Amino acid sequence: MEYSDNYYVRTKSYKVNTNRLTESLQCDVCIIGGGLSGISTAYYLNKINPNLKIIVLEKNKIGWGASGRNGGQLLHDFSGNFSSQKHSNDEQKQLWNFTIDAVREVKKNIKDLNIECGLIEGYLQAAVTRSHDEELKKYVDLLNNKFKYNSASYLSNQEMKDYFQSPYYKSAMYDSECGQIHPLNYCLGLAKELSKQNNCKIYEDSTVESYESNNQVKVKLNNGSTVTADKMILCCNAYIGNLNKELRRKIMPVKTYVSAFTNIPKEELNKFFKKQITVGDMLFVLNYFRLDKDDNLIFGGGVSYSNVDPVNLEESLKKSVRKILPGLEKYKAWCTWSGHVAITVNRLPHIGAIDNNILFAQGYSGHGLAITTMVGKMLAKVISSQDSSFELFRKFEHQNFPGFGVIDTPLLVLAMSYFKLKDLLSFK
Numbered sequence: 476m477e478y479s480d481n482y483y484v485r486t487k488s489y490k491v492n493t494n495r496l497t498e499s500l501q502c503d504v505c506i507i508g509g510g511l512s513g514i515s516t517a518y519y520l521n522k523i524n525p526n527l528k529i530i531v532l533e534k535n536k537i538g539w540g541a542s543g544r545n546g547g548q549l550l551h552d553f554s555g556n557f558s559s560q561k562h563s564n565d566e567q568k569q570l571w572n573f574t575i576d577a578v579r580e581v582k583k584n585i586k587d588l589n590i591e592c593g594l595i596e597g598y599l600q601a602a603v604t605r606s607h608d609e610e611l612k613k614y615v616d617l618l619n620n621k622f623k624y625n626s627a628s629y630l631s632n633q634e635m636k637d638y639f640q641s642p643y644y645k646s647a648m649y650d651s652e653c654g655q656i657h658p659l660n661y662c663l664g665l666a667k668e669l670s671k672q673n674n675c676k677i678y679e680d681s682t683v684e685s686y687e688s689n690n691q692v693k694v695k696l697n698n699g700s701t702v703t704a705d706k707m708i709l710c711c712n713a714y715i716g717n718l719n720k721e722l723r724r725k726i727m728p729v730k731t732y733v734s735a736f737t738n739i740p741k742e743e744l745n746k747f748f749k750k751q752i753t754v755g756d757m758l759f760v761l762n763y764f765r766l767d768k769d770d771n772l773i774f775g776g777g778v779s780y781s782n783v784d785p786v787n788l789e790e791s792l793k794k795s796v797r798k799i800l801p802g803l804e805k806y807k808a809w810c811t812w813s814g815h816v817a818i819t820v821n822r823l824p825h826i827g828a829i830d831n832n833i834l835f836a837q838g839y840s841g842h843g844l845a846i847t848t849m850v851g852k853m854l855a856k857v858i859s860s861q862d863s864s865f866e867l868f869r870k871f872e873h874q875n876f877p878g879f880g881v882i883d884t885p886l887l888v889l890a891m892s893y894f895k896l897k898d899l900l901s902f903k
């Protein structure tokens with residue numbers, strides 16, 4: 476399948492030459508899924524051992540899934556609360572460091588490989604309600620004191636105005652390390668580097684239908700081709716379908732929406748944005764937006780747990796634009812698109828091993844742009860030898876979603892509506 480239309484596809488700067496797999500091959504490691512998890516894993520595997528024969532199989536195009544449609548917010552931390560899990564204080568610190576290392580590693584790759592992807596540092600996490608404001612103060616305190624992370628600071632409403640102002644927000648956390656990138660260009664930039672290596676092959680339009688695992692893994696494509704590999708890594712995320720039913724039961728694919736506004740005059744933008752910056756708020760169904768390097772407004776928000784789209788996506792996002800950036804809703808979006816986020820019950824990534832030959836990573840719960848790079852690095856190290864971070868992720872307790880991953884249950888839709896309602900009722 477071709478890329479679905481979106482801002483990133485219209486503005487992509489890289490083309491990676493790939494083919495469809497039409498023969499049967501052997502390799503050391505076969506990666507299923509050509510999003511940021513799969514491409515990063517292949518990139519680091521090749522760096523660690525350039526002799527490994529690596530094959531990436533992508534059903535559609537590189538970055539076709541969430542990796543090429545997201546909000547472009549390069550963030551640390553996880554979507555869920557990892558301190559409520561079974562980790563010791565020291566392990567919690569390691570998990571936190573993993574996420575900030577992820578942001579730094581993405582920036583290192585951009586610099587080392589000279590990837591043109593509009594990196595801009597600076598992120599505001601904005602409080603909508605008084606209780607968010609209290610939460611934010613505690614969060615900054617936790618980062619500064621428990622995790623010894625000093626790139627985040629609390630900003631009062633007045634202080635926030637040096638970066639951004641909106642009648643909708645009370646205060647914010649400013650983080651100087653987080654920021655934004657053009658996610659598809661980053662993904663394609665990594666893939667392009669990979670495609671220069673003789674030992675790595677990326678195949679697009681190559682759908683894996685099933686696999687069998689004994690001493691080796693035999694991967695079968697829907698056109699009859701096969702790949703036999705010593706190891707396999709499943710990086711299919713929200714699009715895994717029936718390829719592995721156990722993994723599918725641990726995630727719920729949820730739709731979210733993004734609009735790109737490319738014709739808002741600078742003086743209108745300047746009423747809100749003092750600089751090009753990334754903003755996300757603290758609502759359960761959050762709004763996330765940024766002013767990019769070309770002064771385009773990329774505005775994301777809304778979710779559909781039932782996967783039924785609003786009748787008019789652009790108009791439905793504009794309800795939030797009107798509240799946060801009043802006046803800007805009168806401008807027409809250049810394009811509006813949707814994508815599937817894979818959420819887990821605890822909103823923590825689901826990463827582990829199925830057997831000695833098969834690893835997997837999925838379920839970043841809308842917070843995967845930065846961490847996928849670091850997860851790829853970790854999986855590559857695990858395949859090559861061992862990596863201690865891997866055990867930390869395996870300790871997260873993941874529950875199945877009800878409905879066996881087949882019916883994404885009306886009960887869940889109801890439960891999520893409760894949280895949406897809580898957002899509405901919590902305004903003080």
Ligand SMILES: Cc1cc2nc3c(=O)[nH]c(=O)nc-3n(C[C@H](O)[C@H](O)[C@H](O)COP(=O)(O)OP(=O)(O)OC[C@H]3O[C@@H](n4cnc5c(N)ncnc54)[C@H](O)[C@@H]3O)c2cc1C
Nearest residue numbers: 508510511512534540541542545546548683712814843844
């Ligand atoms: C609209 C949207 C906004 C988001 N905003 C942000 C954000 O601002 N910041 C942030 O940190 N995160 C964000 N996210 C989440 C982030 O994009 C994801 O966590 C991340 O891209 C996951 O990467 P991935 O490689 O694991 O999955 P994907 O990018 O979804 O890749 C999975 C790939 O597997 C392929 N595949 C599936 N099954 C098969 C098969 N059988 N055979 C071959 N290939 C297969 C698919 O075609 C797909 O390309 C957002 C997500 C969405 C959808």
